[in-house]
Structures are given as C-alpha cells and as structure tokens.
Amino acid sequence: MNNKLKKYNQKRDFSKTNEPKGKRVEQSSKKRRFVVQHHMARKEHYDFRLELGGTLKSWAVPKGPSYNIKDKRLAVQVEDHPIDYRNFEGTILAGQYGGGTVMVWDEGYWEPLSSHPKKDLEKGSIKFELFGTRLKGKWTLVRFKEDNWLLIKENDSVNMFSDINKLTTSIKTGRTMKEIEEGKSTIKKVKNSKKDYIVEGITISNPDKIIFDKPKITKYDIALYYQKVSKRMLPYIENRIISTIRCPEGINGPCFFKKHFETDNPGIGEIKLPSGKGKKEDYYYIKTSEGLISEVQMNSYEFHIWGSKVSNINQPDMMVFDFDPDDKLSLDKVREGVKDLKSILDELNLKSYLKTSGGKGYHVVVPTTKLKNWNKFSDFAEDIAKVMSQKWPDKYTNNVRKENRKGKIFIDWIRNTKSATSVAPYSIRARKGAKVSMPIKWSELDKVKPDEITKEEAIKRLKRKDPWEDFYK
Ligand code: ATP
Ligand code: MN
Numbered sequence: 001m002n003n004k005l006k007k008y009n010q011k012r013d014f015s016k017t018n019e020p021k022g023k024r025v026e027q028s029s030k031k032r033r034f035v036v037q038h039h040m041a042r043k044e045h046y047d048f049r050l051e052l053g054g055t056l057k058s059w060a061v062p063k064g065p066s067y068n069i070k071d072k073r074l075a076v077q078v079e080d081h082p083i084d085y086r087n088f089e090g091t092i093l094a095g096q097y098g099g100g101t102v103m104v105w106d107e108g109y110w111e112p113l114s115s116h117p118k119k120d121l122e123k124g125s126i127k128f129e130l131f132g133t134r135l136k137g138k139w140t141l142v143r144f145k146e147d148n149w150l151l152i153k154e155n156d157s158v159n160m161f162s163d164i165n166k167l168t169t170s171i172k173t174g175r176t177m178k179e180i181e182e183g184k185s186t187i188k189k190v191k192n193s194k195k196d197y198i199v200e201g202i203t204i205s206n207p208d209k210i211i212f213d214k215p216k217i218t219k220y221d222i223a224l225y226y227q228k229v230s231k232r233m234l235p236y237i238e239n240r241i242i243s244t245i246r247c248p249e250g251i252n253g254p255c256f257f258k259k260h261f262e263t264d265n266p267g268i269g270e271i272k273l274p275s276g277k278g279k280k281e282d283y284y285y286i287k288t289s290e291g292l293i294s295e296v297q298m299n300s301y302e303f304h305i306w307g308s309k310v311s312n313i314n315q316p317d318m319m320v321f322d323f324d325p326d327d328k329l330s331l332d333k334v335r336e337g338v339k340d341l342k343s344i345l346d347e348l349n350l351k352s353y354l355k356t357s358g359g360k361g362y363h364v365v366v367p368t369t370k371l372k373n374w375n376k377f378s379d380f381a382e383d384i385a386k387v388m389s390q391k392w393p394d395k396y397t398n399n400v401r402k403e404n405r406k407g408k409i410f411i412d413w414i415r416n417t418k419s420a421t422s423v424a425p426y427s428i429r430a431r432k433g434a435k436v437s438m439p440i441k442w443s444e445l446d447k448v449k450p451d452e453i454t455k456e457e458a459i460k461r462l463k464r465k466d467p468w469e470d471f472y473k
Helices: 003-010 083-087 117-123 177-185 219-237 289-297 331-347 374-391 455-461
Strands: 032-040 044-052 055-061 072-081 090-092 100-112 125-132 136-145 148-153 210-212 242-246 256-258 268-274 280-286 300-305 318-325 353-356 362-367 409-412
Touching: 003 072, 032 055, 032 083, 032 125, 044 072, 044 083, 044 100, 044 117, 055 083, 055 148, 083 100, 090 177, 100 177, 117 125, 210 219, 219 289, 219 300, 219 455, 242 280, 268 289, 280 289, 289 300, 318 331, 318 374, 331 362, 331 374, 331 409, 374 409
Parallel strands: none
Antiparallel strands: 032 044, 032 100, 044 055, 055 072, 072 148, 090 100, 100 125, 125 136, 136 148, 242 256, 242 300, 268 280, 318 362, 318 409, 353 362
16 A cells, blocks of 8 residues: 555545545656646635655645745645646536635746755755745745745746736646636537637636626637638747737636646647847747637637747747837828838838738738848838938838827837737737727728727628738749
C-alpha cells in the first residue's frame, strides 16, 4: 500500500467524487510539476502543490500566494495528493470531503534551489523557483509550527501581479468558477442547419453567456462568427504572434490584454523570443481555425497581430498606417488623410489595402517584404509619415505627442516597429456594439464609416468579391 497517499484515499468516497484515486507514480516528467488550484470550499483558499517523490506535496493557502515580499502567507500542509490531481477541475459534492468547486489557477514546473529538496522539506524550509504562467520567480516555504508554514516571495524583483485575486479564470480552460459549477451542463452546442456552421471540435463552455449587451451577443454567437470568417481571416492572422483582449465576464466586466503563451490548446503555437537581459519572452500564435475558436473559448474576443510571421520573425511583411485625429476633427478630414496617403503610396508603386478599424478610424495596410529588417521597415514607415507632414504641415504630424496634434492627424507609423501590433482584419472589437475591423474596397472609403460594420454585415459581405483578394500576390 502506498503510504503517502493513504490519507488522501481514506478521506474520499470515490463513488461520490470525480477526483482521481490516489496512486503513486514515478516522477511524471523530467521536470517537476506544480499546480495551484483555487478551491471554493467551506472556506475559500488556494491549494499549492509541488511534485516531489511521486506525489504532490500540498498546502492550503487561505489568501493565496502574493508577489509582495512583505507578505507572509499562511500555508497549512495537508495530505499528499496524487500527481493526476493537477488536472482536476470541477465540483466536489457538498457533504463530501473538500466539497465545493476547484479551478486550476496556475500550472507549470518548479525547481528546488538546493540539491536535497526532500531533506529541506523534512527540516521545514525549502527554497524553490516557479516556472508557471502566473507564478514565476523564487519563493520560500518555511514551517513555523506543526503543519503551519509560511509562503513567502523572495526578493528577486520578479513581480507579475499586484493582486492575484483579480485573476478569476482557469489557466487550463478559461472558465470562471461559476462556469465550472455549471460545468455539469457544459455543452457542445452544435447548430447544424444549412445556415449555421458547427464550432468544430471545440467545446464552448457557457455558450449562452452574454458578452455584449445592446445588441445581445453571446459567447456562442462570437465563436460562430469567427468560425464563419475563419477562411477569410486566417491568411492574415495565422502564424503571426498575437495579443488579444480577454473579457471573461463580457465587455462590461474586467477585460485584460493577453500576450503570453499559457497552455497548449488545439491549433495554438508557442514561440520564445529574446527580450534583452538574456531573458526570453513567451509569445503565442494561431495555427488553424481550431486555434482561433479555442481562443474564443478562452474568452479572447479581439485579436491583434504582429507585422511578421513566426517562420520569419525578423522579416516584416505587413505595414500598417493608422490615422489618429485630434478629437475634434471630422470624419471627412480623416478620409482626406487616407486619400492623401494612398496618393503617396501609389506614387511609390506600393499597393495598399483599406479596412475600417471597427473603432474611430481606418487602417491602410501595405503588404511588402522589400525592407529586410525591422529598423528599415519602421524607418520607411516613418519617412512616409514625415513626407505627409512636410507636404501638408497643417493637416498631418508624424510626432506622437498630443501637443503637436492640435487640429491635425497623427499618422501612426510606430505600429511598424518590432513587437508592435494592430487589430487583425475581421476581428471584432471588444467595445460597445461589437463592430468589425473590415476589409473594404478603396471605392467604399466615403461610404463606409469606421464603426459601421457589424458581424452580420461582415458575414453578408463574405459573399461579395474579396476586396483584399490579391493581398499576398
Ligand atoms: P481606433 O480606430 O478606434 O483608433 P485602433 O485599432 O486604431 O482603433 P487602438 O485599439 O486604440 O486603435 O489600438 C492602439 C494600439 O494599441 C494598436 O497598435 C493596437 O494594436 C494596440 N493594442 C490594442 N489592444 C491591444 C492588445 N490587446 N494587445 C496589444 N496591443 C494592443
Ligand atoms: Mn486608430
């Protein structure tokens, strides 16, 4: 009998809980895993678990870990859990041991900072480094009385979040606590009439959750929209590093930028790039339409892209000009600006494409690989903005400073620097009305307002000739 997990098994009735049965395994991979599970039990807490010696050493941390080095968080050691437990997310029946909801809050690998972690643990003091998504850097667990330990952040200037309690979704499935509770009814909602497509393969949890009000748009509606446009959209978004806007509780709730790789989802790729100081930054990208939909499942509703592809990250190929007018400027002036830019691009024999931003303006996009690195690329874009501000000094500025913008339009060329992004063609904007950043014909500039295209209108337009048809030709 496996002694280490005996307590774990004794406490649970496996005919009444979905938690995994405890059996000891050898180290599950070359690296040791860790997991933090947010647990809404009788008393809310975070379960902090480190893989060691074939089980997960476990502590219940009532307030959860803190990046503040002054915080000493009580961590009560509890029975070892089986390694499989790291994937457990769901509800434990009321009345059963630990009854309540469990969410995988963070996961990754850890490394002890000494060569004898087991001995450290027995002695009641262990230092280690975490390589999770939300938890990183060096930490200490130190015992002060019986099962009572303190979890403390080491002073290594790694500080990802000032308040970890603001992160309310599962790192694995993107679900909130409420969605996990309702998870009994997590359905693969499949509409299969002629009109509707199937959201293939991906389970959209809480499909009826309202993301936009006025008009009401559900999570499922959004997944369906991206499914329908995916064929048109994918050439511009696939294999480009993305950052997205996530709104787990809809656009009226807290939204945040997501630009780092989190967890392996179907159709999602990971790319690590040097970020100075010998460190690496972990970005992500969409590989297939499945990846696009799995991002929607993770509550990403707006997509921003890099100007290069991951296969050739230092070769920019998509130049974007954005028009940022002084607040009081009319739409006519913005349209005039777009035309002035087009005339300059035409003179240079550069083909250019037009899209609405889905917000306040238009974006002019130039596919080109003539400039062989990011510096040359952004210098060129800046030069064009300069030419415009020299030719029409009363209309345009190439200077980002607001003071220089009075009555003028800032021609935003800065998006053409490495690691800058712009909203992707066909992306919905996570703003009131859910308008789309829509490719349109040049001849439509005066007819289509920047925030005019709804997702229904976008779908209708798919039947017309693609205004960006020869973009990559
Ligand atoms: P508008 O027409 O309303 O000005 P826009 O798309 O031109 O819309 P913003 O949405 O204000 O402008 O974006 C400004 C810049 O910030 C862009 O370069 C954009 O890519 C960037 N940005 C916006 N959202 C994100 C995000 N989630 N991640 C990274 N960058 C973002
Ligand atoms: Mn803009």
